[in-house]
Amino acid sequence: MRWWRKSLAAQFICFLLMALLISQVIGLLISWDERDKALRAAAKSEFFSRTASLAILLESIPASFHADVLRASGTTYTRFWMSAEDPIDALAWRQQAIAQLEEPLPNLLPAYHKPEVVSAISKNATSGPKFHLFERAIASESWVRLSSDVWSIPRFAKFLPLGASNGMGLAVQLSDGHWLNSVYYKNMPSAHWNTQSLVSLGITAATLALIGVLVARRIARPMRRLAGAAEALGRGQSIEPLPETGPDDIRRTAEAFNRMQSRLTRFVEDRTRMLAAISHDLRTPLTSLRLRAEFVTDTDVQQRMMATIDEIQTMTEAALAFAREEAVTETTRAVDLTALIESLCDDLADLGEDVTFVDSPKIPYSCRPDALRRAVRNLIENAVRYGGEARVQVAETQSSIQILVEDKGPGIAEGDLERVFEPFFRLETSRNRETGGAGLGLSIARATARHHGGDITLLRLDRGLRAIITLPKPDQGA
Known part of the structure; x- marks a missing residue:
């Protein structure tokens, strides 16, 4: 079931x-009767032809050679x-x-083996399914004269079916008045799933499975490439345009993705x-305001005006830094x-x-190590x-x-657990840059995490706060 859910090739092959x-089942059901009828018709035709020739x-x-010829003409089933x-x-x-x-x-001695139906009849004349079929056929059927349509020689002949069409008998009157008797009995196999059929079915299934693997890979390869490119684009990575080749559906998908990537960039x-x-x-009007404030x-x-000008300048520079962080270069x-x-923690500890x-x-x-390092640094500095x-700890989940x-x-x-990620939102209301910052640190950190395909969440503890940067494993996007 895991392969069925995850593999297009497995579904296609199944x-x-x-x-x-x-x-195969439908074909077997259709050809079941036709095959049996064809086999019995062929056996009947060969039996008639052999008897007529004899x-x-x-x-x-x-006449002195008749007994030897008759014994030499017999077969396992005739x-x-x-x-x-x-x-x-x-x-x-x-x-x-039967005798x-x-x-x-x-x-044929010593390789001769009695026909299965004859052995069963001779051992127990009242049991066994083959005997009952044979007995009913004889009891319910009588001799039937053969017409010239099925009998090839101008001799009187009559036919007697035996054993539910698995056997048959003939009596032919010869020119000297004697009768040539012939009997044929062979239990026709009804099972169509023989070794040859299973081997043929296995070869066909293996061939179809191989073709299915090739076709599924041909379909899945551009889909995996598209999934990987979409994941990389979602993480802010710079990727090459997808090749716009293949069938129309796949080519149009690649073209649409390339256009989307170009528009987003x-x-x-x-x-x-x-x-x-x-x-x-x-900067120009801020400089002019600063000069006038002098x-x-x-x-x-004057001090209030200078503080306001400094705050506006800080917010402007922070907004520009935030935009550049999202641009991801x-x-x-x-x-x-x-x-x-660990090296980041050591550097801060040294300070x-x-x-x-x-x-x-x-x-x-x-990842983009510099951007990720800045995001973690923001969280550590806020914690301190x-x-x-x-x-600080790095952990790995499934x-x-x-x-x-x-x-x-x-x-x-x-x-406020989500509001603190909004740009310029500060829990510290004094607007002091030394104690509250510009209010963009967590926004930049979350933007960096999301550019990597992850996110930042805050969790209240019994005492304190836990910030969690969650990054997807490399194989999760593909």
Whole structure:
């Protein structure tokens, strides 16, 4: 079931094999009667032809050779013998036919084996399904004269069916008045699923399975490529346009994805350029306001004006940094994520911050290390600023990688756990840059995590707060 859910090739092959099996069953049901009828018709035709040829041969040779010719003409399923009178009684003739079939052939000894039906009849004349079929056929059927349509020689002949069409008898009157008697009995196999059929079905199934694998891979390969490209684009990575080849449906999908990627890239670039231009243009009026504030004679008013101008300038520069962070120009590369976070904690500890890194397993990961390092640094600095300490750990789950940052501070109210990620939202209302910042640190950190395909969540503890950066494992996107 796991392969059925995850593999297009498995589903495609199963549907092909189901179609093959259904077609074989339907074909078997249709051809069941036709095959049996064809086999019985062929056996009947060959039996008539052999008996007619033997009758002509007996009429052309001396009577002293008849017994040897009759014994030499017998086979495992056929016997021939002569009688002086017309075999009118079908039941008596049947007993004589059984005796003839049970008699071994000298030219087949010692490899001769009695026919299965004859052995069963001779051992127990009242039991066994084959005996009952044979008995009913003799009891309910009588001799039937053969017409010239089915009998090839101008001799009187009559026919007696035996054993539910599995056997038959003939009596042919020769030119000298004697009768040539012949009996044929062979239990026709009704099972169509013989070894040859199973081998043929197995070869056909293997061929279809191989074709199914090739077709499914041809279909799944561009889909996997598209899924990987979409995941990479969602993480903010720069990817090459998909090849626009293959069938029309796949080609149109690749073209639509490439157009979407081009539009998204152009939109982000246009927004970044717009914010950069706004930030640059604001510097001139801010400088003019700062110069005018210098001429204000009231010292208290002047300090308030300068503080407001500084706050506007800080917010402008933070907005520009936020936009540049979302633009993502850093190249993605593989790093040891645990070593990256541990080195950051060591650097902050060397600066006198109370930062502790918990030993974690080595985890290779493809990311933009500088951006991810800044995002984790923002969380650690917030933990130290508001909680007095930070405890950092890297953990790995079945589907993701988590970077945990915990503190022992007062925490955040339940209603503000999501609001703190909004740009320029600050829990600290003094607007002091030293104590509250610009209100973009968590916004930039979450934007970085989401560019990597993950997210940041905050969890209240009994004492303190836990910030969790969740990153998807490399194989989850594909």
